[in-house]
Structure formats: C-alpha cells, structure tokens
Amino acid sequence: MGIALVWLRDDLRLDDQPALRAALQRGLSPLPVYIHAPEEEGAWAPGAASHAWRRRSLAALASELERRGSRLLLLRGPTLDALQALAARTGAEAVLWTRRYEPAVEQRDARIKRDLRQIGLHAESFNGALLFEPWELATRQGDPYRVFTPFWKSARAAWRVPATWDAPARLPSLAHADLPAGERLDELMPTPAPAWDAGFWQRFTPGEQGARAALRRFIDDALHGYAQARDFAAEAGTSRLSPHLHFGEVSVRRVVAEVLAMGDAIGEADRDRFLAELGWREFAHHVLHHYPQTPDRNLDPRFDDFPWAAPDEALLEAWRHGRTGVPIVDAGMRELWHTGWMHNRVRMLVASWLTKHLRQHWRHGARWFWDTLVDADLANNTQGWQWSAGTGADAAPYFRVFNPATQARRFDPDGAYIARWVPELAGLPPPACFAPWEHPEPARRLAPGYPPRPQVDLAAGRADALDAFASLRRGAVQR
Structure with a gap:
C-alpha cells in the first residue's frame, strides 16, 4: 500500500479530517506529520500561549494515533525541505493538508504546493476549518463583504447542512515504511519552566477528546439560554470552544451538525445566536483573506x-x-x-x-x-x-x-x-x-x-x- 503524507497544522484531529479522509479514499496509508517551523509564519508567528496549547494538543493527537495503530511523526522545518525529504525516503505518492488562511501562510503553502507538484507528487489541500471558503461569498457587485449582516444573510442563503466524516477505529499500519526517528515533543517544544501556564489547564483540556467533551458540555448545559447568558461574565454561558476550533481539534462542521441535531430541543433564538457567532468567525476569515494588510493596518x-x-x-x-x-x-x-x-x-x-x-x-x-x-x-x-x-x-x-x-x-x-x-x-x-x-x-x-x-x-x-x-x-x- 502506498503512502500519503498528511501534513498537520491547525487541524489536530482525526474526526472529520478531510486530508486523512482523502488519503484513505485514495487507498493510501496516511502518515501524519507535524513540521515545526513557526519562523515561516512571518510577523505573526504563534505566541507563547499558542505554543503551550499546541504542545499538549500534539501529545493528545499522538496518543489517539497510537491507539489506532498509527503514529505522529514530528519534524523541524524548513517545511518544504522536510516534506520533500520525507516523501523521497518513504516513497510517498501524495502530500495532503487542510488549508490555512493567514496571509504569510497562504503564500508559503502556495509555493509548497507548486514545488511538490513539480517533483511529481500529488499535492492537494482541503477546507477543514470553515463552513465557507473566504472566496465563496461576494456582494452583488462581486466585491468582498465589509459588513456582517449582509455577509451572514448571503451565507445562510447558501447554507447546506454540513456533512461530517467519522474517523476510523483503526488506521493502516506504517510498519512497512522507512520512517525517520523524528523529533521528541519535549525537545521540539519544551515545557516552560516555571510552569506559567498551569492555570490554563484548570479550565481547558487540549486535544480532540477535550474538544468533544467541551462541545457536549456546551450543548447540554449552556446552549439553553445562550442568547442571554452569553453576555454575563461570571456565568458559564459561552461555548469556550474557540481554542479547540482554532487548533482544529473539532471541526466547525461537526459543531454545527451537533447543534442542529438538537432540533426543537433548543430554542430558535439560542440556536441562531450561536450560529451567528460562528458566522462572525467566518466573516473574520473572509475579511482577512481579502484584506491581508489588516493585521497591521487600519481597514478604514x-x-x-x-x-x-x-x-x-x-x-x-x-x-x-x-x-x-x-x-x-x-x-x-x-x-x-x-x-x-x-x-x-x-x-x-x-x-x-x-x-x-x-x-x-x-x-x-x-x-x-x-x-x-x-x-x-x-x-x-x-x-x-x-x-x-x-x-x-x-x-x-x-x-x-x-x-x-x-x-x-x-x-x-x-x-x-x-x-x-x-x-x-x-x-x-x-x-x-x-x-x-x-x-x-x-x-x-x-x-x-x-x-x-x-x-x-x-x-x-x-x-x-x-x-x-x-x-x-x-x-x-x-x-
């Protein structure tokens, strides 16, 4: 069985994972690989809190893969060099990944896709983070939206109940592959000393299981009454799914599917208000894609x-x-x-x-x-x-x-x-x-x-x- 490199970034999950799904549908053994290269993200390389979360999320993902008979390979960048070398060593036929939308990363990924294709690899990216790609919605004049309400109205008009994909209980063995040893997580991303992030983990559990538990807790406890309770600071009235969504530990399609599956058990006002909050997330990515200067310059x-x-x-x-x-x-x-x-x-x-x-x-x-x-x-x-x-x-x-x-x-x-x-x-x-x-x-x-x-x-x-x-x-x- 041939090999497909599944290049993981901010999509640290197995459930509803489009790159993993594509590898299996092509009849290939997926080799999950994470390449640490924060310097390639330009002026907005991840901060300290992001590194702290990612370290724990990668550890959780490695455990999930091992439980399914696979493994997570950790490498250092430069990313293109690491992917080319790994593909040559393993004889991989394809490199698959889910898209990111930060300007520096988009440009880097486009170069990587072009260069991988030039050496004969099948290189393909997928939407694994959003309900709508940033370029899929436009005003009647064909321009990007700059106001949320018409953006979300257009999005809801194009709305389709999202299809999701369940991760398999087992993954193909990689025992036949010639794999490098890779990096150790504690050397690639050392644990801070002293542990300044200790308070984080009293509130959050990084990783796919933590994300699914947070989603279940939100639906069971906070979605009822969400439209009003979300504004009160002392109440657990929000989903607190934002870090899990950012690191791709749960897909937004899975979140929407489970909320919609509640049907009439959830009031329309609560459901629509929560979906609108996901809409603001979509709108933010729409604006960033079309106005890539905005992290540093006024849009107005x-x-x-x-x-x-x-x-x-x-x-x-x-x-x-x-x-x-x-x-x-x-x-x-x-x-x-x-x-x-x-x-x-x-x-x-x-x-x-x-x-x-x-x-x-x-x-x-x-x-x-x-x-x-x-x-x-x-x-x-x-x-x-x-x-x-x-x-x-x-x-x-x-x-x-x-x-x-x-x-x-x-x-x-x-x-x-x-x-x-x-x-x-x-x-x-x-x-x-x-x-x-x-x-x-x-x-x-x-x-x-x-x-x-x-x-x-x-x-x-x-x-x-x-x-x-x-x-x-x-x-x-x-x-």
Whole structure:
C-alpha cells in the first residue's frame, strides 16, 4: 500500500479530517506529520500561549494515533525541505493538508504546493476549518463583504447542512515504511519552566477528546439560554470552544451538525445566536483573506490620520496586568493572564478602554492578546481589535465608548466576576465594586491595595476620545 503524507497544522484531529479522509479514499496509508517551523509564519508567528496549547494538543493527537495503530511523526522545518525529504525516503505518492488562511501562510503553502507538484507528487489541500471558503461569498457587485449582516444573510442563503466524516477505529499500519526517528515533543517544544501556564489547564483540556467533551458540555448545559447568558461574565454561558476550533481539534462542521441535531430541543433564538457567532468567525476569515494588510493596518484608511496618544509604556503595562483601577477591565486582564482566555463581552470592554479612554493604538492590544490567548487566531484577533477601535469592517462607531462601570453593573450585577479575578475587591459589595473611586471610604478601608482611581477619569477619557474623532472628521471635511 502506498503512502500519503498528511501534513498537520491547525487541524489536530482525526474526526472529520478531510486530508486523512482523502488519503484513505485514495487507498493510501496516511502518515501524519507535524513540521515545526513557526519562523515561516512571518510577523505573526504563534505566541507563547499558542505554543503551550499546541504542545499538549500534539501529545493528545499522538496518543489517539497510537491507539489506532498509527503514529505522529514530528519534524523541524524548513517545511518544504522536510516534506520533500520525507516523501523521497518513504516513497510517498501524495502530500495532503487542510488549508490555512493567514496571509504569510497562504503564500508559503502556495509555493509548497507548486514545488511538490513539480517533483511529481500529488499535492492537494482541503477546507477543514470553515463552513465557507473566504472566496465563496461576494456582494452583488462581486466585491468582498465589509459588513456582517449582509455577509451572514448571503451565507445562510447558501447554507447546506454540513456533512461530517467519522474517523476510523483503526488506521493502516506504517510498519512497512522507512520512517525517520523524528523529533521528541519535549525537545521540539519544551515545557516552560516555571510552569506559567498551569492555570490554563484548570479550565481547558487540549486535544480532540477535550474538544468533544467541551462541545457536549456546551450543548447540554449552556446552549439553553445562550442568547442571554452569553453576555454575563461570571456565568458559564459561552461555548469556550474557540481554542479547540482554532487548533482544529473539532471541526466547525461537526459543531454545527451537533447543534442542529438538537432540533426543537433548543430554542430558535439560542440556536441562531450561536450560529451567528460562528458566522462572525467566518466573516473574520473572509475579511482577512481579502484584506491581508489588516493585521497591521487600519481597514478604514481614514484612521491612518487618527491622533492616537503617544505610546505610554506605564499605561500599557498597567493595562496588561490588570492594574488600571477599573475593576471589570482589571478582572478581564487577570483572567487572561491566569487562564489564557477572556470572556467575549469583557474582551470588548478591555479593548474599548485601551483604544478609546487611553487612546493607545489597537496594535498594542492585538499583540498582547496574540501572545497570551490560547485561542489566538489572526482573523478573529484582527477583526476583534479593529471592531473595538472603530477602524475595521463593520466596526463599532468610534464615538461608541463603553462605560466600563455601567457595563459591569449590567453584565456582572452581583460583582462575582470582579470578586473572582480581583480578590482585593471581594470585600466591596455592589455598587462599590463596580467603581471604587465613587466610594472612597469603603474602598480605602476594605481594598487599600487597589488603585484609588482609574488611569484616566471616565468622563474625561470619553470626551478626549470624542474630540480626537471630531478632529479626524474635521480633517476629512477640509480635504
């Protein structure tokens, strides 16, 4: 039986794995291979939290493959050299993989596909990450979408119930193949010392089994009432599937299929709201593909002249580590630091604080999230930060400045989220815990170690942001 190299990247699963399926359908023995070459991803090579997750996900995948009679081969890059050498050594007939959509990776993959075909290998890529390829949907004029609502309306019109594929219980043996020893995982991606990521694994279990368990838990517990509960920071009201989807430990088609299989057992509002959140993920990839400059540049060129404040390292460092003096912002940043994840509503609040009240450029926040989030995805990260800053596709208007104290009162009404992540405020009851500076006496007495006031006054910061936006508009009128 011939061999097909199944080149794994952010598709670390066996279930509904199109490259694996294609190898088996061609009558070939799949040889799963992961090639470590982060330097090939350009300016947005994976951050520390991503490396921590990937290391555990690869270990889980290796165990799943061994259980099925196969193995995972780990190699170092350069990727093209590694694939060519492995194909020559094993006599492989094909190299198969699922597509990625980051600009640097797309360009690298296109070169690899061309070069592999030139030496006579069958090289083919598949959609294993999205419901719709980024180039499949367009406006009536043939242009990319820049607004979510018409994008999602078009996507739903083209909707087909996704077909999924179950991984086989056994895989063909590779005993006949001349395989290199490969790299050891602990040498390829060493475990950090000290274990700064320990808090991550109290919340998440990387790997395919962890992903399926998270999906089942979401459907059983959080999908009911999702439309409302998803906004409340202290509740387990979101799916928390984002890192599993990013690393491809579960396919989005599998997620959709299982949600739809619930039928009338799930309310229409809850189902549609969750599917729309997956739609935002699709939209982010659509925008990134068509506007590959956006991880570093404003999609809306008007903001190229926006008067951002000069970078202030003291302000940025306090924001990064949850010492802004704004409890809901500090809670979110500490949750991120300890768990590698942050509630979506709070992500908007911390981003608004940085880009509106502090007027620090959104790139500062995007880079920090990129290094600290376990679900750091270039499309979603870029879309989220440009949306919050008002500079991107379907963005929040710049003049929409979230009041973090008001948002905390609404979405953390009993202060449980703040108390969990800012324990020095746990003794302050609502409403003092939302805005301690408005209650100076109990704050001094019960939370003496917490900043006595925010980095900037909320009203003054909002006014400065609106003045900056007004100056941008005045400049546009003058031109």
